[in-house]
Amino acid sequence: MKIKARNKAKPEFSIASMTDLVFLLMIYFLLTSTIIAPNVMKVNLPSATVEQQTNSNAIEVGLSADMQYYVGPNIVSFADLESRIKEEITRQNNTEYPPTVVLSIDKTVQFNYAVELMEICNNIPTRLVIKALPKK
Numbered sequence: 001m002k003i004k005a006r007n008k009a010k011p012e013f014s015i016a017s018m019t020d021l022v023f024l025l026m027i028y029f030l031l032t033s034t035i036i037a038p039n040v041m042k043v044n045l046p047s048a049t050v051e052q053q054t055n056s057n058a059i060e061v062g063l064s065a066d067m068q069y070y071v072g073p074n075i076v077s078f079a080d081l082e083s084r085i086k087e088e089i090t091r092q093n094n095t096e097y098p099p100t101v102v103l104s105i106d107k108t109v110q111f112n113y114a115v116e117l118m119e120i121c122n123n124i125p126t127r128l129v130i131k132a133l134p135k136k
Helices: 016-035 081-092 111-123
Strands: 058-063 069-071 074-076 100-105 127-130
Touching: 058 081, 058 111, 069 081, 074 081, 081 111, 100 111, 111 127
Parallel strands: 058 100, 100 127
Antiparallel strands: 058 069, 069 074
């Protein structure tokens, strides 16, 4: 006597509920990705509203767009930069105001070169000012 199974499992799969699930997940991730802010360093670039006069014993240290370092009007190499700044500070240290180092960095220079220049000037015991261009 042969027994027949009445309920045979059919190997069919309905994907209608899967598409709903995919769309719900997509909407969830789109909404949460706009809420979460990425971990980036925010840099506030200086800008000037009113031009201010600095004292006369300010030492201008700069970095031009073609990667030329200069102290005052003289172009110097990166290796001699710190010693030249210290020479200018000792030369101007006989006035009543402490010398101020004014950084003038071109805006097209990569940020890591600007940071290296700021670190050199920050290691020297003096006031440090970053020169800004006026808003247009």
